[in-house]
Amino acid sequence: MGSKSVDEVLDAAAGVHCSALRLDGPNVQFSASSEEEPTTSGLENGHQEPFVIGVAGGASSGKSTVCKMIIDQLRDQRVVAVTQESFYYGLTDEELVHVHDYNFDHPDAFHTELLLSCMQNLKHGKAVDIPNYNFKTYKSVPNARKVNPSDVIILEGILVFHDSRLRDLMNMKIFVDTDADVRLTRRIRRDTIDKGRDIKAVLDQYSKFVKPAFEDFILPTKKYADIIIPRGGDNDVAIDLIVQHIRTKLGQHDLCKIHPNLYVIQTTYQIRGMHTIIRDAATATHDFIFYADRLIRLVVEHGLGHLPFQEKQVITPTGSVYTGVEFSKRLCGVSVIRSGESMENALRACCKGIKIGKILIHREGDNGQQLIYQNLPKDIANRHVLLLDPILGTGNSAVQAISLLLKKGVQEANIIFLNLISAPQGVHVTDTLEQMIISHRRHSFVTIKIVSGSCDMKPWLRRILQFLRNLYQHSKL
């Protein structure tokens, strides 16, 4: 560990050159921006990426019916439906003469490039003009319908899972799986009654194109589905579960969809109010301390909620048995010096007598070389660790700290990393660290706020350090 003692190094860190969060090192990769302060999350600005649902399945399986049911249940959300049918190529005059030989169930019947570009624009929050396809004239009218961006976009059609680029845009893929006889019966009814077609032509088309295309192109895409709905619109339970899932996802930050081990505490006006105070440069230090501490307690409480519990029975004062839970006792905190120390008080307040270790990532000179000093509980390998650092910026110090804990034998799944403010880069860097991938279960992150990627957290770090100094003064009084 070098010539200096842990205490010497920890003391020295009380100076002004703290490098717990390296903002000037080689790993700083925030996108070029002159912004000094973190911007608010996309969620709060109303620019959250829409949740895209793909609904595939054979013709007349009930895709449109299922979509309508989902839309009806999500009536308090902004939902827009796009159907692949709008992207059928119009038939040329020559093709029209031989319409009975035209395969409407083949992937080439659709203008997939146009559909893809429309979906990409919608996913990025841009309005699009989509064509209108006329089933009677077999003609397509370009730019016939304006589709505005929404919170939820449903793309429905027999072959919406065929193109991998379209699939990649989808957050949820549903396959409506309805018996072939039912599909054929519905098709006959629909094409003869609604479309006024001749029954012989309908049956010929079915055996010549519809059935083979189902087997060759549609059924093979069932494997891409996240959810398969037997009986389509008759399956109320499946629709309810889907709607519930969509609601949960809509309430989450986009990053949670990518990193399932990231927990962003659901915001309330109370939380936003406290954030507003501590982000205001004009806020007095004692208010900053008070509200930062309240927010930190929230993160700590949420973090504790991720610890494993075991069942415990107690006898109540009335003599009855109450079956409750008790949480893991083998717990410790580890703060990344110095900013992490600002979270220690909150942790002590929530967990009486908890052991708290320390890690210091100390930058030597300007060559980017780092030394790590640590003072950790000897039996840390057997403990769950609440790792404390209020700001996750580049992810550099978090990576060092988590790597050290893993080297000490802590199981990755037993690490809960607690932050007040996290930048997407930090989450990404920390979550994709190679030596961590050996673990079956990833460590968790609990954070109160995700800021945009283009931010410089230096002013924040200064504030947190000031916070620490004040805490230290308070504790001396």
Ligand SMILES: Nc1ncnc2c1ncn2[C@@H]1O[C@H](COP(=O)(O)OP(=O)(O)O)[C@@H](O)[C@H]1O
């Ligand atoms: N569960 C159901 N019970 C009875 N009829 C249904 C059911 N689901 C759909 N249909 C009918 O079957 C036909 C095809 O359904 P639709 O939802 O349009 O299928 P798709 O969009 O897959 O072609 C429609 O006439 C619809 O009213």
Ligand SMILES: Nc1ccn([C@@H]2O[C@H](COP(=O)(O)O)[C@@H](O)[C@H]2O)c(=O)n1
């Ligand atoms: N001019 C057309 C275009 C398409 N079809 C058939 O529609 C089916 C797809 O629509 P769903 O609502 O059932 O998914 C497909 O099987 C095509 O054969 C058509 O008959 N005429």
Ligand SMILES: [Mg+2]
């Ligand atoms: Mg349909």
